[in-house]
Amino acid sequence: MLTAVTASIEVEQVIAAPIQAVWDDIARLETHVEWMADAERITFLSDRRNGAGTRMAVLTRVGPLRTTDLMEFVAWEPPHRMAIRHEGLVTGTGEFVLSEIDESTTRFRWSERLTFPAYLGGALGARVGARVLAAVWRRNLRRLAERFRDRAPG
Numbered sequence: 243m244l245t246a247v248t249a250s251i252e253v254e255q256v257i258a259a260p261i262q263a264v265w266d267d268i269a270r271l272e273t274h275v276e277w278m279a280d281a282e283r284i285t286f287l288s289d290r291r292n293g294a295g296t297r298m299a300v301l302t303r304v305g306p307l308r309t310t311d312l313m314e315f316v317a318w319e320p321p322h323r324m325a326i327r328h329e330g331l332v333t334g335t336g337e338f339v340l341s342e343i344d345e346s347t348t349r350f351r352w353s354e355r356l357t358f359p360a361y362l363g364g365a366l367g368a369r370v371g372a373r374v375l376a377a378v379w380r381r382n383l384r385r386l387a388e389r390f391r392d393r394a395p396g
Contacts, residue, residue, distance in 0.1 A: 244364035249372035252353040255383035259390035261342045265321030277385040294318045
């Protein structure tokens with residue numbers, strides 16, 4: 243019998259920008275669709291547009307799988323950390339943690355602890371899902387880093 247399985251996923255990216263600039267960019271939640279390839283549309287479910295208590299529905303697509311991910315921000319600690327709780331097809335928690343490497347460089351760590359339902363294939367489905375999501379999120383973080391390269395004077 244298949245059971246729900248929880249998987250931990252962590253990816254990170256070094257971004258050539260000051261920590262405050264990176265925070266200011268990611269704090270504009272409505273722009274996440276610009277750098278997250280898997281996020282097709284964000285609909286806010288709360289009056290808040292950022293900060294703890296903000297709720298949103300994110301239409302997400304990974305390959306042929308399409309779902310609406312309900313999220314609530316449960317922590318908001320500028321310019322270092324934002325954390326969410328996921329509800330929907332896949333449940334769990336996630337966080338973005340920014341740390342300053344130097345004045346002009348930021349480390350961005352994205353970690354999630356997700357529970358995949360049994361009908362998505364149990365342990366095998368969770369393993370495959372975690373690998374796929376890690377690859378998608380690494381690409382997302384590269385896209386975010388590219389936003390800052392585009393802003394650099396040249």
